[in-house]
Amino acid sequence: MTEMFSTLYGQNEAQGPPGSSSLGFGLGKPLPPNQVTMAAQMPPQHGDEGPALRKPGAMNEPFYLLRELPVGNELTGNTNLITHYNLEHAYNKFCGKKVKEKLSNFLPELPGMIDCPGTQDGSSLRSLIEKPPVCGNSFSPLTGASLTGFRLHTGPLPEQYRLMHIQPPKKKSKNKHKHHRPQDPIPQETPSDSDPKKKKKKRDDDPDRKKKKKDKKKKKNRHSPDHPGLAGSQPNSNSLR
């Protein structure tokens, strides 16, 4: 019995070292031949992943599962995308200078109080998008019968509805189209903003005007014969006599 066992183990030990070197294990314990064949058979039994995984592993020995590096994109976050897309001018225009906060600074010629939120008076663009008004496909001009609905009572509007024609203070606009506005049919109510400016201008001009007038008067009086200073400086004056 012992001789049978010894012969068996003796055969295994002889086959062990060649098996271990083929697997690439250095000084590890040699596997019996049954387990070596099982290990060789294992990968195909996993299915589709086995052959795909073994290919890069076989290509890049001794590293297992070492894949090829992905193809790098030329455009990454490493480049300055603003210069790449030629947005330097736009960046300097919007971020270099101070952009004014109010909508009236963007649309200075638009009449009405546009700086108020649209949700207050139901004039928001979002409500227009979410609930578009139901209307016909085309715009047809109003006939005589339909215009009768626009006959209005004479007299001024109630104060709560008078704000529509008031314009925000006009500023220098850089629009290409400069429309010359025709004169209003009815004299417009003077907006309160323009009056203090006009008054301020007059007040500023008045002391300057006064000074100029004073200077002019002084010059006139000096050159006139009735001026006492000139009369005193002349040699033929009465005081010397």
Place this chain on the structure above:
Amino acid sequence: MAEKFDNLEEHLEKFIENIRQMGIIVSDFQPSSQTGLNQKLNYMITGLQDIEKCRQQLHEINVPLEAFEYIDQGRNPQLYTKECLERALAKNEQVKGKIDTMTKFKSLLISELGKVFPEEMTKYKAIHGDDPPS
């Protein structure tokens, strides 16, 4: 492209001016102003027709909804453009920082692995080639 916007802008300005004049007529209405008002109403309809004609030329233009929120709040929509550019630049800088950090880490890791596993790293460099300069 700019001509289409100029055309629409011109029609809108005329329309707004017409509406403004109608508001002035209505604010203190007189019987003699009725014919003028009727004329202005018809001008308003022709103005809407002209604006609708402009729509066909601009159907490819897309406006972000976030810009509309600025307008609804009474704010300058150029602030939206400004904030977009600032966010893009900040994100660009953030990603660049990540790339630089990862590049430095890679070079440091390769150098340290080269000290510990010199033979394996030479084989790795033979497979992948030399690292490109960061």
